[in-house]
Amino acid sequence: MPRGGGNYYNFTKIRDAIDSVGAKVNVIGVVLECGFPRQTRGTDWFVSVRIIDETHQDPGLSVNIFTDRNECPRILSVGDIIQFQRVTKCIWFVGANYFSFVREMKGGEDFNLVCKIIHIHEGAGNEWMAFVWDGTDAPPADILQKLEDEMKHPLPLHLEPFPLPGDTLCSSFPAVGTVLRVISQDLENDNLRLLKTGEWVKLVNLLCEVHAGIWRCVLTPFTKLRYTPKEDRLKFERKRLFNERLAQSPESLMQMPFGGFPSPQVTEVDDSDDDHAIFLTLMDVVASSEVPASFKCVVRVIAAFPWQAADFLFPAGTDRIRLTLEDSTARIHAFLYAEDGVKFFGGQPSVEALEIKRNALLGVRVNNDGVQDDTRRNPPWLPEDNKLQRVQWRGDSALQDGADAGIDLVGGYYDAGDNLKLGFPMAFTITMLSWSTIEMVSQLQAKQELTNALLAIKWGTDYLIKAHPQPDVLYGQVGQSNSDHGCWQRPEDMTTPRTSFKIDAQHPGSDLAAETAAAFAASSIAFKNSDSQYSSTLLMHAKQLFDFARDHPGLYQDSIPYAGKSYSSSGYHDEMLWAAAWLHRATNEKPYLDYVEQAQDIGGTRYAFSWDDKYLGAQLLVAMLVLEGKVDNAGKWAEYRSHAEEFICSCIQKGSTNRKRTPGGLLSFAQWDNIQCVATATFATIVYSNYLAAKNASLNCAVGNANPFDLVTFVKAQVDYILGSNPKNMSYMVGYGANYPNRIHHRGASIISIKQDPTPVTCGGGYTWCHSNAPNPNVLDGAVVGPDKNDGFSDDRGNFELGEPTTYNIGPLVGVFAYFA
Structure with missing residues (x-):
């Protein structure tokens, strides 16, 4: 800096310098942030430094320096003390930066990162590379290389020209979390000397990109290095999240x-x-x-x-x-x-x-x-190992789902005994399975089943994420009802069309979008303590789908006519309430609670709780809020609670109008798949009994009070009936007990396993297995079916009304059975 004038040694406080517009001042301060020197379009070099002192520490004073290359300040690290003479046009830095995690990177975008410097590598020709880490995992990147290119240009194992020494990896590189490579671009490589191994730093305006399928970050002319004090909140937050990540994982x-x-x-x-x-x-x-x-x-x-x-x-x-x-x-x-x-x-x-x-x-x-x-590939994680895949007789199927629409729709669940993927019942399954996991987490953990429950949820939510590629687009079905129902094939052998169907802004489906929003919101709660990153992703999808459902009203079968042949929706107002209630529980954000309170139609006292009717579910979530004191027991909130409790009273035979029961004592709601409504009713009752017990409260039913023990006793009787205490002495859970259904209506279970006989089974050829009187060669352990209104049951594959298992039967029963385990 040029010296001159008698005030060379008179330094102005930064607070005063900010007010000295147009004046030349001398300032001294601590370097909070510094950019990397870069050449202007002329011959000058430019570097930006942000400084603070005791009079102005947040956000600091930005000083832009234009000078010869050799005159650029030699800042060894942020935190250094620097002085400037005859500075004019001081800039008061305004605004704050959002600092992302490595897991949030997006290709081609700038982001700010709080990270630890793991290693600095100087390669040949003064080529520097920094290795940084924040404890999170980078998202899997697409592979933009054709398979045949592996012959002449194999994908590299690392980005550095030569592998790092083993002792460097062993001593410096963490075993969990992605270590990012950081390189310079259009900058002198020695800029990386400002990064010190072992220190935590803040890097502002890093450019993210994928090279050979590996994430890396680039220091651009706009990148800045910001001082990170020892007590920095963001640094400690990343350390805490990493430690929680390890502590919350099952030991294995x-x-x-x-x-x-x-x-x-x-x-x-x-x-x-x-x-x-x-x-x-x-x-x-x-x-x-x-x-x-x-x-x-x-x-x-x-x-x-x-x-x-x-x-x-x-x-x-x-x-x-x-x-x-x-x-x-x-x-x-x-x-x-x-x-x-x-x-x-x-x-x-x-x-x-x-x-x-x-x-x-x-x-x-x-x-x-x-x-x-194969020009753009996103390879999946390898399939399940036998030790976690407990259905040994199944193989991979539907590996090209979504190809007709140019989207990956592999995964998810078939709804029942056929080979269709139907988003409406699948989403309800995931909502109920997540609710079971949330309410019975301690019981599942005690029996070492929590990981299995989360695996089952995530298999569904991973699919639903892929089915929601844009905020206002949701794929709701794969496969055609007519052709699928006309064949009897193992899923592994399917030859029927796998057409993909979607809803969007021009072809809405509020019921489908809202139910899927509920599934995402509920599952985000289930994963909150074990994988906060994944939980946040699920919540983002939930919010987007709720907005989609609200802003573009309509029935989904009007947009996906095939869906109406299997799962026709009676309306979407119940799903909207259901989704809003779940989003409030997941976020505690008032707009969702306001939506529930301001709804004109809250359903009244419902006859049943099912894949098509979610009013009781929403009412129960609100009743739980009332019991917990989170909303007043008055007005609309009291109405919700009253309807929920009246339903439970009617199930336990103490209501003004009671639900029917079979002569043997099982609740009887419907001729078709009655066990589904039994599953949801027992789940609602057992969950509410827990909340009543926690508040030492009871139900005031029409014909007398019912305490939590009464509710538990009722549910246990229903469970006992399902597991064998019934007039037929039959366990309606396949694989449980000595006498259970052997001929359930299920294509995969009824045909010899592809692992035993890989000979393809044709569309019509499978009917030989369908019409056989022999027991199913494969046991679908855990599937639940049920009797008719007279306690009768025909163990015949043609009995699809009562003998076809569904995923949404199981979702709520996981919670019920976990309670008594």
Whole structure:
């Protein structure tokens, strides 16, 4: 800076300098943030520094410096003290930055990051690279490389020219959480010298991009380094979240990356069948000098060499394949040879079968005409390991769902005994399963079933996320009712059209969108304590879908006519209330509570609670708020509570109008799938009994009071009936007890497992199995069916009215059975 004038040693406080518009002042302060020097369009160099002092600490004073390259201030680190002479046009920095997590990165966008400097690497030619970490996992990136390119231009295992030394990885790199590479762009590489290994820093205006399928960040001319004090709130928040992440994971899943918990299901890397093998990340494998003999990893397969399935068996029918695997921490090569390949592929399948498996592993899309598209791939996490997949007789199916619409709709649940994916009942299933998990979390945890419950929820929500690619677009069905119901095939053999159907702003479906919003909101609560990142994602989808449903009213079957043939909705006002109630419970935000309070139609006292009628569910959620004192027991809130309690009174036979029962004592609501309404009624009753007990309260029914014990006694009698204490002495839960239905109406269960006989079963050929009097060759453990109004039940596959199991029967019963476990 040029010296001159008699006031060279007179320094102005930053607070006063801000008011000295147009005057030249001398200032001294602590460097809070500094940019990286860059050349202007002329010959000058430019650098921006933000400083603070005791008179002005937030947000600070920004000083822009234009000078020769050699005159740029040599700031060794933020926190240094710097002085300026004859500064004019002082800029008062206004505004605050939002600091993101690594998990929130989006390609091609700038973001601000609070991170720890793990390592600084100086490569050949003074090429520097910084490695940073914040404890979260980067989202899986699309692979923009065709399969055949792996031959000449294989995907790299890392971005640095040469792998880092093992001792560096072992001593510096964390085993959980993504370590990001940071490089310079249009800047001198020695700018990275400002980053100090082991320190936490704030980097402002980093550019995110994906290179060879690996996330990296770029220091641009607009990037700034901000001072991060030892007591910085954001730094401690990231440390706390990381520690909670480890502490909240089940012990056996401690090292499992959250990019894969709990649903990329688990696949063993080694050949061991050790049930006690621990989970490791790939960074554990790469960095550790003592990897245990038996371990498991959750990975994606992003490349294969050779890439053609016909070359997998070479020479002479021997498997010899190199797979490139990645998780959120690293990439490695894994080799399948001989017996390993046989085990991995489940025998020695045909080339056609290998190609299907390869496409599924590598995320290759195939349209209805059989044309493959591998230009943009998002490989899935490897399928479930046998130790968590308890339905041993099932295989992969519907691996090209969504291809007709150019979207990935693989996953999710078939609704019942057919092979249709129907969003309306699927979303209700997820809502109820999530509610079961929320209310009975301690019971599930005590029986070591909480992880299984979360896995089951996430299998559904992962699909629903894919089905909601835009705020006002939701795919609600895959498959056609007529063609599907005209075939009797295993899901693995399906030859029927897999047409995708959606709702959007021009073709609305408030009932479908709102039910899916409820599913997302409820599941966000279920995951809040185990995976806050995933919980936030679910909540975002819930809010978007609620807005979509509210802003574009209409019945979904008017937009998806096929849906009306199976699950026609009677209206959408109940789903809107249901979704708003769940969103309030998930967010505690007043607008959702206001929506519930201001509703004109709150349903009255309902006859039943089902996939089509959610009024009772919304009423119960409000009644729980009343009991907890979160809303007043007056006005509209009292109406909600009164209707909910009257329904429960009618079920326990103490209401003004009681629900019918069979001669053996089971509630009787409907001729078709009566057990579904029994499941929801018992769940509502047992959950409400818990809330009554917590407040030492009871129900004031029309014919007398009912205390929580009365409600529990009633529900237990219903459970006992389902499990065998009934006139037929039959357990209506398949696989439970000595006498249960052996011929339920279910395509997959009724045909020999594809793992026993891979010979394709044709559309019409499967009816040989359908019409057989023999028991189903596969036991669908846990499926629940039920009797008619006279306690009768025909164990016949043709009895689809009572003998076809559904997912939404099970969702609420998980909570009921967990209570008594």
